[in-house]
Amino acid sequence: MAERPEDLNLPNAVITRIIKEALPDGVNVSKEARRAISQAASVFVLYATSCANNFAMKAKRKTLNAGDVMSAMEEMEFERFLQPLREALEAYKKGQKGKKEASEQKRKDKEKKSSSTDENDKSRDEEEDEHMDDEQ
Amino acid sequence: MAATESAAPAESELDRGGAEDEPRGAEPEEDAGTGQAGPIAAAQQHRLAKLPLSRIKSLMKADPDVSLASQESVFIIAKATELFVEMIAKDALVYAQQGKRKTLQRKDLDNAIEAIDEFAFLEGTLD
Numbered sequence: 001m002a003e004r005p006e007d008l009n010l011p012n013a014v015i016t017r018i019i020k021e022a023l024p025d026g027v028n029v030s031k032e033a034r035r036a037i038s039q040a041a042s043v044f045v046l047y048a049t050s051c052a053n054n055f056a057m058k059a060k061r062k063t064l065n066a067g068d069v070m071s072a073m074e075e076m077e078f079e080r081f082l083q084p085l086r087e088a089l090e091a092y093k094k095g096q097k098g099k100k101e102a103s104e105q106k107r108k109d110k111e112k113k114s115s116s117t118d119e120n121d122k123s124r125d126e127e128e129d130e131h132m133d134d135e136q
Numbered sequence: 137m138a139a140t141e142s143a144a145p146a147e148s149e150l151d152r153g154g155a156e157d158e159p160r161g162a163e164p165e166e167d168a169g170t171g172q173a174g175p176i177a178a179a180q181q182h183r184l185a186k187l188p189l190s191r192i193k194s195l196m197k198a199d200p201d202v203s204l205a206s207q208e209s210v211f212i213i214a215k216a217t218e219l220f221v222e223m224i225a226k227d228a229l230v231y232a233q234q235g236k237r238k239t240l241q242r243k244d245l246d247n248a249i250e251a252i253d254e255f256a257f258l259e260g261t262l263d
Binding site: 008010011014015017018019021022023026027028029030032033036037039040041042043044045046047048049050052053057062063064065066068069070073076077078080081084085088089091092093095096 | 184185186187188191192194195196198199201202203204205206207208209211212213215216217218219220221222223224225226228229232238239240241242244245249253254255257258261262263
């Protein structure tokens, strides 16, 4: 069985949680419905990506950016998503900035330590860099 | 019909869902998400997106025309997908309620897809 893009599923537990949080208490979801929603979500990602990529290509860019995704949402008639997406993007950017500043601060602190006369053998090069930073 | 109407199965549904779902190289931390995804999820994205960005990115890269995608774009698509799931679940629920049911079934999804314009792209794509 070839690995089609549609086979790249999103984690079941997360999809289930999103569904449950969207629906009122007391409502259940059959396994088949859950599976179908998960599949639909994967198709959504593929479709949105393709749409967004068209905008990037039109602008002669090789890198798909957030603006392209916003344009795609509009084209796909999901304008209702635009406002919450903009807000989420703001929060995300702030979070990323915070992470960057935190690792900058760490580096500065390390420098301070080594320049002080306190010869700490302990403050070795602990490159416990935030690997989560490169989501790429 | 596997679904039952009582409240309890919520947990077992989650568990069964977790078990049935990992034939491929599982990412156990996501599946341990019967509430236990704490440190890893936080490490991933500060809880701003529920769906794992790595998986979203893999899906995006399945498109041969896509060369590069900014981190932000991956995040936004993850977030949009979350909104999409919420939307389709709620829209399908309307049909379940019309049928006086408290359990969302596959046919409710099909009805929603047929009736709602925004879901037209899904027609013919689901197994």
